[in-house]
Amino acid sequence: MSVKTILSFIILITISFSSCRQIPKDALTIATAANMQFVIQDLMTSFSEQTGIDCNLVVSSSGILTAQMSEGAAYDVLLSADMKYPQQLFKQGLTLDTPVVYAFGKLVLWTMLELDELSPEVLIDQNIKFIAMANPKTAPYGRAASETIQQLGIQATIEKKLVYGESISQTNQFITSKSADIGFTAKSVVLAPVVAGKGHWIEIDPAYYRPIEQGIVLLKANPDKFSKAQKFKEFLFSDAGKNILNKFGYSTKS
Amino acid sequence: MIDWGPLVLTLKLAVVTTILLLIVSVPMAYWLANTKKRIKPIIETLVSMPLVLPPTVLGFYLLIVFSPSNAFGGWLDEQIGLRLIFSFEGLVFGSMIYSLPFMVHPIQSGLSNLPNSLQEASAILGKSKITTLIKVLLRNIKPSILTGIVLSFAHTIGEFGVVLMIGGNMPGQTKVASIAIYDEVEALNYGAAHVYSGVLFTVAFCILLLVYLVNGGFLKRFWK
Structure with missing residues (x-):
């Protein structure tokens, strides 16, 4: 040829x-x-x-x-x-x-791990090594997560465990790949058909953050x-x- | 006020990556330049893969393999205390794989282009292969080594995809300049993005210019 x-x-x-x-x-x-x-x-x-x-x-x-x-x-x-x-x-x-x-929007805490009890208090647990959230500077759900952490008064305790996704999608990727043990994401994500039933989630009390x-x-x-x-x-x-x-x-x- | 942390971190990452990469690449390039084993094309292909694959592929698999919840990642974490995601060490590891061809290729082609007589003469004079490599061969391919060092360094500075995938944007740990620029653009802080970009542009320009000046022999001519 x-x-x-x-x-x-x-x-x-x-x-x-x-x-x-x-x-x-x-x-x-x-x-x-x-x-x-x-x-x-x-x-x-x-x-x-x-x-x-x-x-x-x-x-x-x-x-x-x-x-x-x-x-x-x-x-x-x-x-x-x-x-x-x-x-x-x-x-x-x-x-x-x-x-x-x-x-x-509603904020939820989502994990792929089998934890004894799922509540925001679990974040300070020593077995939780990485906590994923979206970048608070640019992503509204990250901002809400950051406010929640401050309201709970655990900012200093968990500071070193926080990893930031550039958007809520990357945060989801950290959580679903189990690279992060637990993370904050949008309720619309955990209710989506593609991920429905994967892992465990709880809704964060909306009183902890300004409305999204x-x-x-x-x-x-x-x-x-x-x-x-x-x-x-x-x-x-x-x-x-x-x-x-x-x-x-x-x-x-x- | 501009936070200089990401720029310092980028430089640190580039320096550490380049030094480690040099240590790994010299033996690898030497082996590739001399071996006649059948596995050579496979190894050469693997070394070149990062040139072709998007960095996101590398980042994706690093994320999965080194996740502490994974068997291998968990073992590394518990036994050796090495955690290769969301950490500076992880970025160094990722960058080394990502920049490997940029270090190995120039050194390998430098070594292949040397006349065999150099190696033979040294062997006749009773020098071991390692002494020959260090004292004879490497001294004759200085431009290739310089090219390898500079390209790996520059490539690491310009890295984005891998860092984005496995970094987690942790200030002082994994938030390098390229990520900071992305962040600032997203936050509509164009001023800060311009500063970071300007610094990176200048650094990259100076480094590359230096290589071309040295390898082109301009400096030698200028000084004489």
Whole structure:
């Protein structure tokens, strides 16, 4: 086989593959915080069934998504894990509307180990070597975990055991791989079908941390998708949307 | 105020990794350059794997293998007291694997390119293989060794994926500069991210420039 034949083969294969993965151009691009990655699938399916609008999904941490959007990433909807990042985009004049809270997240303590008793007090146990939490500086669930630890007054005792995931997803990875013995994560994660029944978890008393207000904001990037984005927002606040959110452990305003 | 901790930690990691890597790589490169065993291509392939595999693959498996809840990780932890995840030692270990080809390749090709007569002459004069290696061969491949040292050092400074996977972002332990930059960007602290990035850029530029100057013979010409 000559070089030419091989080259044309490669080109042919590349072309045929690239035509396979066509994403509809008019699909709505939803950027979502890592804690929403499980619930969003259900939300999207249900939304698409109801409205016939296709959606693309981008999952990352709220901070990274915000940084990307500030630099021109053409996402249509941001489902953030807090209000800070949507507010930031609003201040930059990149949004269609003002950010609103669509759900309140719940913090849980999750472990793959068989412990005699699962409670926040177990964190000071000597057998617990590593405690995973998301980075409190950038992830809202990390912030809530950090506040909980301070409220419990065990910050100094467990400081050396704390390991930080860059987002709630990485924190989950530390917990499920048992690299960390126990960790703080979002309730929506432990209720997700993929991990349901894995390990043990307890909900942290919401009195220990400030509410995790999750915000939605619509972006200006693609003018032709404004009405679709608006429909998604309406769906999120409809009974159907709220039911899905509640099913995954979020609380919503009635 | 900028926290200099991550930059200091990055330098410390790069220095420790490079020194240990040099100690490991010289015998390995010497063996690879001389052996005629059938297993050689396999070892060469394994050494080169970190060039191709994403660092996340390495990080993922290090995380699983060295987790204290795992049999092997637990044994290491209890018997030797060595914990290779969420610790500085773990980062050094991960970085050594990750930068291995950058140290082994230049030294191996340096050794392979030396004329056999050097080794033979030394053998006739009654010197052992180790003496020959240290006193004759290595002295003749100084540019290759320098390249290996500098590339491993620079590569470790630029490491992100492995550290992100097995580090756990612990201040003073595993929070290196590349992770700090990621954090600051995420927290929208672009100022701090610029400072860290600027320092890394300058350090990397100076190191590489130095290598090209030395290996290109510019310095020698300049001083003469």
